[in-house]
Amino acid sequence: MLIKQLSIFLENKRGRFNEVATMLGKAGINMTAFTVAENSDFGILRLIVSDSEDARALLKENRYAVSVTDVICIQMPNNPGALAKVMSIIDGAGISIEYMYAFSSGNIALSIIRPDDLGKTVKVLSDNKIELLAASELFAL
Secondary structure (H helix, E strand, C coil): CEEEEEEEEEECCCCHHHHHHHHHHHCCCCEEEEEEEECCCEEEEEEEECCHHHHHHHHHHCCCEEEEEEEEEEEEECCCCHHHHHHHHHHHCCCCEEEEEEEEECCEEEEEEEECCHHHHHHHHHHCCCEEECHHHHHHC
């Protein structure tokens, strides 16, 4: 259950995120999750979008540096300790998390993770009955 994530390198200038959001919106591409990591010179915008291939092509066409990475989306109850349980399983399997971002709505919490071993992580989480979402399920929420 891997999901394609776009990573876009942006100059750290006012309006750059708006340019990307506007461009994707005009193309009918929906952003369902994102995070921004930045320093003084540039930022990395990580996005989960409704059509990663069309988004990648559009961004490249408009001279954005963009890459596509596989990530995992974990669904869990939105209650205290749910994320700690999942992280304990991952840590216990000797897996490192490169980065993650999360969001919640109502009773559901979702976490996007980029582990150092995707295959092992999917197996370990599945074996422990942790719910992993495919991209289509993520957009159906």
